[in-house]
Amino acid sequence: MTSTAIAARLPRWLSRRVLHFEAAIDDAVSAFAARVPEGARVLDGGAGESRHAAYFTRQRYCAVDLAVGDRTWNYSRLNALADLTHLPFRPASFDAAIHIVTLEHVREPATVLREIARTLAPGAPLLAIVPHEWEVHQAPHDYFRFTCHGMRYLLECAGLTDIEIRPVGGYFRLLARRMLNGLQFFSGGPRWIGFIPAAVLLVPPALIIPSLDFLDRDRNFTLGYICSAKKTLS
Numbered sequence: 224m225t226s227t228a229i230a231a232r233l234p235r236w237l238s239r240r241v242l243h244f245e246a247a248i249d250d251a252v253s254a255f256a257a258r259v260p261e262g263a264r265v266l267d268g269g270a271g272e273s274r275h276a277a278y279f280t281r282q283r284y285c286a287v288d289l290a291v292g293d294r295t296w297n298y299s300r301l302n303a304l305a306d307l308t309h310l311p312f313r314p315a316s317f318d319a320a321i322h323i324v325t326l327e328h329v330r331e332p333a334t335v336l337r338e339i340a341r342t343l344a345p346g347a348p349l350l351a352i353v354p355h356e357w358e359v360h361q362a363p364h365d366y367f368r369f370t371c372h373g374m375r376y377l378l379e380c381a382g383l384t385d386i387e388i389r390p391v392g393g394y395f396r397l398l399a400r401r402m403l404n405g406l407q408f409f410s411g412g413p414r415w416i417g418f419i420p421a422a423v424l425l426v427p428p429a430l431i432i433p434s435l436d437f438l439d440r441d442r443n444f445t446l447g448y449i450c451s452a453k454k455t456l457s
Contacts (some may be wrong), residue, residue, distance in 0.1 A: 240430065241403060244446040247391045248323060248352055251449045252278050255321065255350045263318035268307050268339050269325025273300040285317070292328055292361045307335045315344040322351040324447070327367045336381040343454040349383060354447040355390075356397050358404065374450050383452035391446045393439030395432045400446060402429040 239246040256278035259265060263282045267275055270286035271293070287305050290298040298304075305311050308331055320339050329335045339349065353369040369377075371388045378386050402425045409418040 240433065241399075243396050243400065243433065244354075244391050247449065251350060251352060252321060252323065255319075255348070255451075256282070258348070259319045264316065266310075266312075266317040266320040266339065266342060268310070268320060268322045268335070269328070270301060271325075272296050272298065275321060275323060276300065282319075292364055308338055310338050310342055312342045314341050316342045318344055318347050320347070320349045322349065324352055324354060326351065326353050326369065327357075328361060328364045330366055332367060332369075333377050333380055336377050336383075340381040340383055340454055345454055345456045347454045349378075349450075349452050349454070351378070351450045351452070352447060353450065355445050357447065369448065371448055374448055378450065378452045382455050384455050385451075385453045387451045389449045390442035391449060392433070393436045393442045394444035395434075395436040395439060397444050397446055399429040399432045402432070 252275050256265075259279070259282055261281040265279050265282045265284050267273065267279075267284065267286045270276075270288045273286040276284050276286060285302045286300060287303045287307070287310065288298060288301050289306050290296075290301065290304055303311060307325075307329055320343055322336075322339060326332045326335065336351070343349065351374070353374060355368055355370065357368065359365050371390065374388055375386055405425050406418065406421055409415065409421045
């Protein structure tokens, strides 16, 4: 069992503190959905199990994925099975789009962002969330990590404007997450014997350390970035 799965079983308030990146993603998608008008056409590029569909019940939500990321996932809720570098939609088909922790899983991130931008109507918003300091996951389909400067460049090259990039936590949030990641080395088989001692050693400081995150004002050590942009009007 991974540390993420373990943390997900905690009370909600504690889980949100431990899984700060996941909580920030949910908050960002929820806020984005609240700003998208009712009836608007929304593309979820790289939707996976379409877990964000619940935020877009007022809109016309379209989940698209190639369905190769995780063999254990249920991709039955997808609206279209497609490569994100060749989306089966006409230009300006959507009024908004989200692309959530998927860009690291595509081999041509610049092409994917340009393709998503192509399907957006002029002035339509995009929410993209990417990891910066993160473990390898969904192997072998895990190719990149992104800096804020790299994301700005990719979004600009895709023809997007009004770009805003916000880091998700700083050094102490990152340190706390890495400490909790250590619990996964004590799960499975006889290693469970060491789980409780490891939890006693790692969990208390991991819950306290995020309180120091205000000290990292530069946020050069961060879990990832929440990026917003708009399709150019011209």
